Amino acid sequence: MSRDTLGEFEKLVLLAILRLGPEAYGATILREIEERTGRTVTAGAVYVALRRLEKKLAVRSELGSPTPERGGRPKRFFEVTAHGLLTLRAASREWNAMVAGLDGMLERDA
Numbered sequence: 169m170s171r172d173t174l175g176e177f178e179k180l181v182l183l184a185i186l187r188l189g190p191e192a193y194g195a196t197i198l199r200e201i202e203e204r205t206g207r208t209v210t211a212g213a214v215y216v217a218l219r220r221l222e223k224k225l226a227v228r229s230e231l232g233s234p235t236p237e238r239g240g241r242p243k244r245f246f247e248v249t250a251h252g253l254l255t256l257r258a259a260s261r262e263w264n265a266m267v268a269g270l271d272g273m274l275e276r277d278a
Contacts, residue, residue: 172224174259180205181217182226182256185248193232193243194218218246226252 174182184200185192198214201207221227228249231242248256267274 172255172258174224174226174255175217175220177213178217178221178226179256179259181214181221182248182252185227185246186253186256190245190247192246197246221252224252224255225249226255 180201181197184197184204188196188200194211194214197218198209198211201209201214218227218229222229226249227246229244229246232245234240234242
């Protein structure tokens with residue numbers, strides 16, 4: 169997979185970060201994906217995807233202030249980069265091109 173190619177779960181992570189804005193950190197990203205998709209998601213899967221997205225330059229992260237409820241550990245907040253947004257837009261265009269004209273097929277009961 170090239171640096172500009174996104175996996176399905178990476179797309180979900182990017183979309184969750186966009187929805188959460190400045191409140192995007194591991195636990196909130198996990199909850200957002202679970203609530204919107206109905207999937208069970210592990211923290212490990214989220215953090216692996218976040219690391220991959222950072223390597224692909226699709227997200228950047230910053231440590232917040234330490235918090236007492238986390239035992240003095242800071243949260244790592246994530247934001248989608250301009251490159252990540254362009255990559256996500258390209259993935260959306262690809263999806264829409266493939267789905268075009270299949271509405272009736274996709275809406276039928278199996």
